[in-house]
Amino acid sequence: xxxxxxxxxxxxxxRATQARLLEATVDCLIEHGWxxxxxxxxxxxxxxxxxxxxxHYPTKAALxxxxxxxxxxxxxxxxxxxxxxxxxxxxRLDRVVDLLAVAFTGPLFVAALxxxxxxxxxxxxxxxxxxxxxxxxxxxxxxxxxxxxxxERRPGVREAVQATLDLLRGLGVANxxxxxxxxxxxxxxxxxxxxxxxxxx
Amino acid sequence: xxxxxxxxxxxxxxRATQARLLEATVDCLIEHGWxxxxxxxxxxxxxxxxxxxxxHYPTKAALxxxxxxxxxxxxxxxxxxxxxxxxxxxxRLDRVVDLLAVAFTGPLFVAALxxxxxxxxxxxxxxxxxxxxxxxxxxxxxxxxxxxxxxERRPGVREAVQATLDLLRGLGVANxxxxxxxxxxxxxxxxxxxxxxxxxx
Numbered sequence: 001x002x003x004x005x006x007x008x009x010x011x012x013x014x015r016a017t018q019a020r021l022l023e024a025t026v027d028c029l030i031e032h033g034w035x036x037x038x039x040x041x042x043x044x045x046x047x048x049x050x051x052x053x054x055x056h057y058p059t060k061a062a063l064x065x066x067x068x069x070x071x072x073x074x075x076x077x078x079x080x081x082x083x084x085x086x087x088x089x090x091x092r093l094d095r096v097v098d099l100l101a102v103a104f105t106g107p108l109f110v111a112a113l114x115x116x117x118x119x120x121x122x123x124x125x126x127x128x129x130x131x132x133x134x135x136x137x138x139x140x141x142x143x144x145x146x147x148x149x150x151x152e153r154r155p156g157v158r159e160a161v162q163a164t165l166d167l168l169r170g171l172g173v174a175n176x177x178x179x180x181x182x183x184x185x186x187x188x189x190x191x192x193x194x195x196x197x198x199x200x201x
Numbered sequence: 202x203x204x205x206x207x208x209x210x211x212x213x214x215x216r217a218t219q220a221r222l223l224e225a226t227v228d229c230l231i232e233h234g235w236x237x238x239x240x241x242x243x244x245x246x247x248x249x250x251x252x253x254x255x256x257h258y259p260t261k262a263a264l265x266x267x268x269x270x271x272x273x274x275x276x277x278x279x280x281x282x283x284x285x286x287x288x289x290x291x292x293r294l295d296r297v298v299d300l301l302a303v304a305f306t307g308p309l310f311v312a313a314l315x316x317x318x319x320x321x322x323x324x325x326x327x328x329x330x331x332x333x334x335x336x337x338x339x340x341x342x343x344x345x346x347x348x349x350x351x352x353e354r355r356p357g358v359r360e361a362v363q364a365t366l367d368l369l370r371g372l373g374v375a376n377x378x379x380x381x382x383x384x385x386x387x388x389x390x391x392x393x394x395x396x397x398x399x400x401x402x
Contacts, residue, residue: 033322035236110321116377117318120311121234130378137375159391163368166388170371174338176317177331187367190360194395 018056018066020046025067029111034118039063064115065128071108072136076143079103083147093199094192096147097164101188104172105181112136113173140165150199160198167191219257219267221247226268230312235319240264265316266329272309273337277344280304284348294400295393297348298365302389305373306382313337314374341366351400361399368392 024046028037039060043053057063079099086095103109116133119126144161145152152158171187174180225247229238240261244254258264280300287296304310317334320327345362346353353359372388375381 031322033319035319036322113318113374116374117314118234118236120377121232121237126378133378156391159388162384162388163392166371166375167364167368168371169374170367170369173314173317173370173374174367176321177327177334183363187360187363190357191364194399198395 014056017046017048017052019070021048021053021056021063022067022070024048025063026071026107026111029064029067029114030107034064034114037064037114059124061122061125061128064125065132068108068112068115068129069132069136071111072139075103075106075108076139079143079147086147090196093148093196096144097188097192097195099147100144100164100168101171101184104168105175105184109172110176113176148199154201156198160195164191164195215257218247218249218253220271222249222254222257222264223268223271225249226264227272227308227312230265230268230315231308235265235315238265238315260325262323262326262329265326266333269309269313269316269330270333270337272312273340276304276307276309277340280344280348287348291397294349294397297345298389298393298396300348301345301365301369302372302385305369306376306385310370310373311377314377349400355402357399361396365392365396 021042024042025037028042028045032041037060039053039057040050042063043050046053053063057066082099083096086092086099115125115129119129141161144165145157148161150157150161152161171180171184175184222243225243226238229243229246233242238261240254240258241251243264244251247254254264258267283300284297287293287300316326316330320330342362345366346358349362351358351362353362372381372385376385
């Protein structure tokens with residue numbers, strides 16, 4: 001029976017192993033896509049034994065879903081930290097939209113999109129992913145409201161935030177195969193002005 | 202050497218074979234996704250010999266790209282026909298947005314998204330798809346401008362049309378794993394009012 005002093009390092013080792021597996025999964029999804037991501041390739045990439053990988057995440061669906069949840073939390077933390085450095089005042093809205101646009105063209109978006117599309121025709125992945133998608137979507141909405149510092153009880157604010165996130169998702173897909181940044185920047189310049197009008201009491 | 206009378210039916214047969222292959226490809230992409238779509242499965246589904254399939258579309262990339270181009274043309278024709286039945290006046294904008302929302306949650310969008318995501322990590326498909334994506338994107342933009350009956354030379358019109366299409370693309374992705382129609386309808390009701398303001402001289 002382990003003593004308290006050996007149990008803690010063991011938990012820490014488990015957490016470190018899990019983190020390595022999840023980071024390797026996201027890297028693998030980004031580099032090889034859903035069909036090129038196998039639990040064997042991920043275990044090798046993470047430097048984790050096949051047995052340990054199966055112990056922590058018994059199926060590919062469990063592994064990739066945990067990986068995207070892990071990355072979503074990390075990205076939300078990063079967004080909060082980056083937003084703390086933003087100026088108050090009218091420029092803040094512009095900077096928040098810029099930060100979100102980076103998120104919707106970054107690795108989390110690409111990895112999540114691989115899973116969303118694969119889940120459409122894979123029941124096991126779909127069952128694992130649908131609740132996660134709902135949670136991540138709600139969290140992203142809450143975070144955007146907080147970063148913008150707006151009051152959702154005001155009429156139109158909720159819809160304006162939703163439209164911003166849906167627009168950014170669309171722009172993320174448009175950036176998938178080619179660099180769409182010039183068009184995106186121009187479009188978002190216009191959108192920021194509209195959004196400021198929609199959010200101003 | 203074939204005479205004129207035998208040559209014409211032969212061309213017709215070729216076109217019919219191609220059409221069957223392309224429809225079967227789209228059906229296959231929708232039902233099984235990119236990784237479940239093989240040229241063998243498509244040929245069997247279309248009732249076309251493997252030899253004939255290879256003659257018309259020698260690679261999977263050629264087949265799926267042609268299939269999405271074919272479906273995009275058919276959808277554009279359908280949109281034009283549906284739009285002819287629309288009333289003139291202020292209700293027209295609402296109905297055009299509704300038609301586009303149907304297109305961005307329909308089979309063409311789903312099949313195209315399968316290819317866009319797969320092309321990110323498949324060089325052959327990417328090389329075939331990038332020019333097609335640009336053409337289809339431009340054509341969709343032109344069609345939207347025409348359906349709305351607006352003048353793109355007016356400041357802000359081009360950006361408003363672009364934002365509408367990017368928003369609809371984002372809403373299409375949001376609809377991939379679960380029925381998002383209630384949220385989409387509410388969001389588009391707000392968007393239609395904004396768009397009317399942006400497009401009105």
